[in-house]
Amino acid sequence: MTTSPEELHDVRLHVNGSVHEVRVPARRLLSDALRHDCGLTGTHVGCEHGVCGACTILVDGKPMRSCLMLAVSAVDAEITTVEGLTEDDGTPQGRLSPVQQAFSDCHGLQCGFCTPGFLTTITAGLAENPDPTEDEAREMIAGNLCRCTGYQNIVKSVLRAAELGKGEE
Amino acid sequence: MKPAPFAYLRPATLEDALAALAGQQGAKVLAGGQSLVPLLSMRLAAPSTLVDINALPDLGHVTVTGDGDGAGDGVRIGALARHAEVLASAEAAASQPLLAMALSHVAHPTIRNRGTTVGSLVHADAAAEMPMVLRLLEGSVDVASVRGRRTIPAAELFAGPLESTLAHDEIAVEAFFPALAPGAGVAFQEIARRHGDYALVGVAAHVETEGGEVTRARVGFVSVSDVPVVVDVTGAAQDPEGDPAGAALAELEPADDIHATSAYRAHLVKVLTPRVLADAVHHARQRSAQGKSA
Ligand SMILES: Cc1cc2nc3c(=O)[nH]c(=O)nc-3n(C[C@H](O)[C@H](O)[C@H](O)COP(=O)(O)OP(=O)(O)OC[C@H]3O[C@@H](n4cnc5c(N)ncnc54)[C@H](O)[C@@H]3O)c2cc1C
Ligand code: FES
Ligand code: FES
Numbered sequence: 001m002t003t004s005p006e007e008l009h010d011v012r013l014h015v016n017g018s019v020h021e022v023r024v025p026a027r028r029l030l031s032d033a034l035r036h037d038c039g040l041t042g043t044h045v046g047c048e049h050g051v052c053g054a055c056t057i058l059v060d061g062k063p064m065r066s067c068l069m070l071a072v073s074a075v076d077a078e079i080t081t082v083e084g085l086t087e088d089d090g091t092p093q094g095r096l097s098p099v100q101q102a103f104s105d106c107h108g109l110q111c112g113f114c115t116p117g118f119l120t121t122i123t124a125g126l127a128e129n130p131d132p133t134e135d136e137a138r139e140m141i142a143g144n145l146c147r148c149t150g151y152q153n154i155v156k157s158v159l160r161a162a163e164l165g166k167g168e169e
Numbered sequence: 170m171k172p173a174p175f176a177y178l179r180p181a182t183l184e185d186a187l188a189a190l191a192g193q194q195g196a197k198v199l200a201g202g203q204s205l206v207p208l209l210s211m212r213l214a215a216p217s218t219l220v221d222i223n224a225l226p227d228l229g230h231v232t233v234t235g236d237g238d239g240a241g242d243g244v245r246i247g248a249l250a251r252h253a254e255v256l257a258s259a260e261a262a263a264s265q266p267l268l269a270m271a272l273s274h275v276a277h278p279t280i281r282n283r284g285t286t287v288g289s290l291v292h293a294d295a296a297a298e299m300p301m302v303l304r305l306l307e308g309s310v311d312v313a314s315v316r317g318r319r320t321i322p323a324a325e326l327f328a329g330p331l332e333s334t335l336a337h338d339e340i341a342v343e344a345f346f347p348a349l350a351p352g353a354g355v356a357f358q359e360i361a362r363r364h365g366d367y368a369l370v371g372v373a374a375h376v377e378t379e380g381g382e383v384t385r386a387r388v389g390f391v392s393v394s395d396v397p398v399v400v401d402v403t404g405a406a407q408d409p410e411g412d413p414a415g416a417a418l419a420e421l422e423p424a425d426d427i428h429a430t431s432a433y434r435a436h437l438v439k440v441l442t443p444r445v446l447a448d449a450v451h452h453a454r455q456r457s458a459q460g461k462s463a
Contacts, residue, residue: 006174026177026219027209048170049207050280062253062282068206069283072177073199073221121279142365143277 009072015040016084024071031055033071034081042082042116046145053144056117057081063124082116085123098164099123099157108157110149117144122158131162172209176218180225183313183340189220190338191315196220198340200248203276203284204292222248228342233260235348242348243308244268248341252281252289264348266452267306267355267373271298274357277365290326291341293333293396296367298359300327301397305375305389308346312339330395351460353377354453356445359391360437362428368392369429370437374449376406381454383407388442393423393434406446414442 006025013020015038022037029048034040034057046052048067055067058080086094096104099122109115118141125140126132132140137158138151146154180186190196195217199205208214222228228247231254235242244261252275255261255268262269275281275289275298289299290310303310303323310321312335321334328334335341349355359371371391377384386406389399400420405411423434 007176009177025174027172027174029171029206029210032171048210050203053277053279056279059282063279064283065203065279067210068202068280070177070199070202070206070219070221072179073202073223075179076224139364142363143279 011071011075013038013071013074013079014077015079016081022071026070026072028071029067030057030069030071030074030079031066033074034066034079037071040081040083044113044116046113051145052114053117053121054114056120056144058084058120058124061124061127063121080120082119085119097123099126099161102157102161102164103154106157106160107153108149111147114144114146114149118146118154122161126158126162126165130165132158134159137162170210170212172206173212173215175209175216177221178218179221179223183225183342186220186222186225186340187313187315187338189218190340193218194337196337198222198291200288201251201284203280204288204294222340225249229254231255231258231261233258233264233348240347244346244348246286246344246346248285248287248343250286252276252284252286253278255286256281265306265346265355266349267302267357267375268346270355270357271302271371271373274298274359274361274368274371280365287341287344290344291333291335293327293331295330295395295397296392297397298357298368298371298391301371301389301391301399302357302373303344303346304397304399305373305387306347308344310341311343311345312341314339318342327396349456350377352379352453352457354449354451354456356448356452358441358445358448360441367428370423370434370441372438372441372445374442374445376446376449376453378450378453378457381457383450386413386446386449388413388417388446390417390421390438392428393421393438395424402442402446406450413446414439417442 008023020038034043044054046054050068057066059077085097089095137155197216199219199221228249230247232245256272357373359368368391373389376386386403400417402413402416405413405416423431425431
């Protein structure tokens with residue numbers, strides 16, 4: 001049997017304010033393109049069918065599952081990954097965003113596998129609702145699974161991030 | 170696992186998309202991908218070509234037609250309107266309140282940001298909320314192909330488990346959910362293990378009243394059978410001693426699967442049906458009262 005080589009597509013991805021030109025087969029999941037073709041390994045892949053939330057990125061500011069998008073279909077989108085959440089303060093590593101700082105303050109992560117998906121989801125959630133109640137904080141993260149930290153500290157992190165976002169130190 | 174190889178097209182016009190589908194028996198439409206991409210990754214689907222409709226113009230609308238009194242009044246939802254956009258439309262919720270009631274139970278917000286309401290109808294999952302809602306409201310879907318356009322009434326849309334009556338080369342361009350008539354009321358409740366999960370059982374009711382009395386009552390069920398089902402329970406709803414849940418169960422064969430036994434599903438039908446009917450009757454009377462005072 002002869003197999004013809006798989007057709008490759010030139011795709012221009014806009015990620016964290018930079019342009020990445022990648023050559024990928026149509027079946028390349030956006031999560032894999034970000035990790036392997038763009039080298040942005042902050043986006044994690046758990047279940048690969050939309051359930052765990054680890055791969056959540058922002059597409060035009062809205063959280064979406066990168067494992068449920070094809071890289072070829074993401075051409076017109078402005079993508080933000082967890083790497084793009086850090087704020088520029090002139091230093092090479094940048095400054096943690098309020099949500100990232102809150103996770104650090106409240107022990108919102110243990111192994112960190114699920115964390116990129118929580119950070120992106122909560123960043124968008126707080127942009128929509130800057131002052132959530134505890135119930136709303138729980139609802140905000142209901143689509144993300146964490147297997148080790150437990151949700152208590154993650155809920156605390158959401159509420160803390162809301163405070164930090166309002167400049168309450 | 171990763172998807173098997175496929176060819177990919179991203180047409181810029183509906184005509185090109187329809188021609189691409191017509192030319193290839195094994196081609197499939199890609200809309201939000203929230204059902205299709207998992208199937209590809211699990212290799213439960215292996216289309217030869219994906220026709221991505223996300224670049225097509227003029228399909229992202231959520232439009233309300235009419236003033237709520239006529240037969241053609243209701244909500245028209247384009248093929249690229251995401252669940253989140255339909256849910257966010259105050260006009261849509263005012264015209265047909267059951268849309269928002271049901272959509273808030275469809276998956277998590279992150280999935281709703283990408284998944285389309287029309288895609289969910291075509292996917293025809295009996296565990297999905299919107300196919301049942303379309304049936305209960307007696308809506309329809311407009312589809313296009315190289316042969317022309319046609320309207321499929323909801324009662325003729327669902328052929329079997331995960332199977333709609335669209336031909337392989339047809340694209341659903343728009344769904345129509347009729348407006349809620351004056352004197353009518355709706356309600357929705359579901360039980361899921363966690364909020365955002367697929368329902369173990371979901372129940373919606375649509376009742377019509379005149380002078381506060383029920384003239385028609387129908388109940389729709391999610392995740393009970395292998396297709397979206399609606400049962401007319403008018404007689405049982407009008408009889409003060411009536412048993413609408415019993416009347417519904419006589420028409421249903423609750424399914425047994427890893428999520429719930431058929432006995433548990435039957436139990437949930439018994440608990441939810443009277444509650445949801447009562448809510449819908451209350452909703453109808455409230456709307457009639459508001460209508461009079463307005
Ligand atoms: C974790 C998770 C949880 C979920 N929970 C729920 C839930 O609780 N309730 C629920 O209802 N849904 C749920 N969903 C599914 C979600 O609602 C999907 O968005 C929806 O079922 C399909 O819409 P889509 O636009 O993503 O379609 P796609 O995945 O792109 O397509 C689905 C199928 O429909 C066909 N298709 C799509 N659009 C068209 C069109 N316009 N014309 C012709 N064919 C078309 C495709 O070819 C494919 O066969 C969940 C999904 C995930 C990943
Ligand atoms: S890897 Fe995408 S949701 Fe789990
Ligand atoms: S921190 Fe380990 S899974 Fe969440």
